[in-house]
Amino acid sequence: MSNKMWGGRFSTAPAAIMEEINASIEFDKRLGPQDVRGSLAHVDMLVATGIVADADGAAIADGLRAIAADIDAGRFTVSRALEDIHMNVEAELAQRIGPAAGRLHTARSRNDQVATDMRLWVRDTVDALDAQLAALQRALAGRALEFAAAVMPGFTHLQSAQPVTLGHHLLAYVEMFGRDRGRLADARRRMNECPLGAAALAGTSFPIDRARTAAALGFDRPTANSLDSVSDRDFALETLAAASICAVHLSRFAEEIVLWATPQFGFVRLSDAFSTGSSIMPQKRNPDAAELVRGKAGRVVGALTALLIVMKGLPLTYSKDMQEDKEGTFDALHTLSLCLAAMTGMVDDLTPDLDAMRRAAGSGYATATDLADWLVRALGLPFREAHHVTGRLVGLAAEARIGLEDLTLAQMQTVEPRITAAVFEVLGVDRSVESRTSHGGTAPVNVTREARRWLAALAPA
Numbered sequence: 001m002s003n004k005m006w007g008g009r010f011s012t013a014p015a016a017i018m019e020e021i022n023a024s025i026e027f028d029k030r031l032g033p034q035d036v037r038g039s040l041a042h043v044d045m046l047v048a049t050g051i052v053a054d055a056d057g058a059a060i061a062d063g064l065r066a067i068a069a070d071i072d073a074g075r076f077t078v079s080r081a082l083e084d085i086h087m088n089v090e091a092e093l094a095q096r097i098g099p100a101a102g103r104l105h106t107a108r109s110r111n112d113q114v115a116t117d118m119r120l121w122v123r124d125t126v127d128a129l130d131a132q133l134a135a136l137q138r139a140l141a142g143r144a145l146e147f148a149a150a151v152m153p154g155f156t157h158l159q160s161a162q163p164v165t166l167g168h169h170l171l172a173y174v175e176m177f178g179r180d181r182g183r184l185a186d187a188r189r190r191m192n193e194c195p196l197g198a199a200a201l202a203g204t205s206f207p208i209d210r211a212r213t214a215a216a217l218g219f220d221r222p223t224a225n226s227l228d229s230v231s232d233r234d235f236a237l238e239t240l241a242a243a244s245i246c247a248v249h250l251s252r253f254a255e256e257i258v259l260w261a262t263p264q265f266g267f268v269r270l271s272d273a274f275s276t277g278s279s280i281m282p283q284k285r286n287p288d289a290a291e292l293v294r295g296k297a298g299r300v301v302g303a304l305t306a307l308l309i310v311m312k313g314l315p316l317t318y319s320k321d322m323q324e325d326k327e328g329t330f331d332a333l334h335t336l337s338l339c340l341a342a343m344t345g346m347v348d349d350l351t352p353d354l355d356a357m358r359r360a361a362g363s364g365y366a367t368a369t370d371l372a373d374w375l376v377r378a379l380g381l382p383f384r385e386a387h388h389v390t391g392r393l394v395g396l397a398a399e400a401r402i403g404l405e406d407l408t409l410a411q412m413q414t415v416e417p418r419i420t421a422a423v424f425e426v427l428g429v430d431r432s433v434e435s436r437t438s439h440g441g442t443a444p445v446n447v448t449r450e451a452r453r454w455l456a457a458l459a460p461a
């Protein structure tokens with residue numbers, strides 16, 4: 001038997017392998033709620049414009065609402081022979097209400113339908129991701145306030161550079177996730193135009209009201225060009241790009257957690273709730289969730305790359321290649337959601353070892369810059385000369401295998417005779433961080449103020 005929906009000019013059924021490669025229902029069935037929403041808006045408009053009679057419109061809307069209830073309840077069954085969610089819903093509607101169902105597809109094509117459904121789905125998902133990102137920011141800012149004065153090493157080249165505070169480090173991620181939210185919001189703003197009514201590609205001769213369907217579906221306006229409406233997938237690309245950057249931020253933080261949780265660093269401990277054991281080595285506590293957040297970033301970036309490559313050679317307008325937008329987009333955004341939840345859990349869970357962090361902050365001559373700054377301030381040396389003097393003092397301490405603060409004043413004066421005992425005040429890690437009060441600096445007063453500012457801005461309305 002040829003296809004019920006488009007089989008008019010076909011005499012035989014598709015080959016089994018044709019059906020298998022062609023069908024998208026296994027993955028696009030998740031667009032069921034969006035598909036019904038789109039159809040309800042469409043039929044309401046068809047009735048309002050007099051294109052479909054009231055009675056038929058009412059039967060269609062009632063049938064669609066009943067299908068929506070079945071989808072919600074997990075009772076909606078689909079068939080692969082019907083290819084995709086759009087034809088499955090329409091066939092089910094025909095089963096329920098008879099021939100009137102055939103009027104729903106007036107002035108519409110699956111091309112504008114699928115573009116609308118995908119935008120609705122991506123938009124809903126972006127809203128959910130934004131809420132999750134805000135929750136992660138809240139968790140981070142809360143812990144930042146708690147550890148506003150907790151000294152740890154700051155790194156460049158993964159070498160101890162200067163002491164910073166754990167709160168400051170956590171707030172760095174609050175900033176990154178804030179920009180991720182901004183990128184998702186930008187993508188949402190641009191995607192919020194309704195393609196419904198572009199029909200197959202050229203528009204339609206029916207007197208439709210596209211502003212009405214756009215408003216009913218929460219879009220800002222209808223899209224302006226029918227060809228663009230059915231061929232564009234940049235709303236998905238842009239969302240995946242924002243998601244990829246966010247996944248990379250999560251991955252970097254995850255990598256730090258992995259590193260910090262090693263016995264060698266010993267900066268943080270994850271509770272049993274976020275650790276796993278080894279089946280052979282009884283001592284192990286593995287940070288699997290952090291490793292998976294790091295690893296799953298690859299899937300998100302992969303989905304972006306895959307869709308860019310699917311789209312790059314397609315002439316306008318719709319080609320079936322575009323059906324390949326779905327699995328990657330669904331998977332990537334679901335993966336990001338999972339990673340955000342896992343990361344929020346870890347942020348709440350982790351216990352820093354403040355002594356280990358402080359000890360590490362003092363090692364590796366991390367206050368050498370403070371010493372050089374002191375030479376500039378107290379003795380009036382040019383910074384380059386102060387840098388040189390400090391380098392020699394570090395050399396002296398390194399030779400003796402002691403810290404800078406363990407050098408005696410007499411030892412220091414062999415390098416620079418004008419140094420006074422006041423220098424010892426700047427050699428401690430606490431003084432170091434306390435002195436960094438410049439805008440955006442790591443001083444605990446700054447961190448406390450910034451954490452409070454974020455917490456106030458993030459408070460649920």
Ligand code: ARG
Pocket residue numbers: 024028083084110111114318320322323
């Ligand atoms: N399942 C299709 C997709 O996801 C729907 C659009 C089909 N359009 C067409 N002209 N065959 O892209």
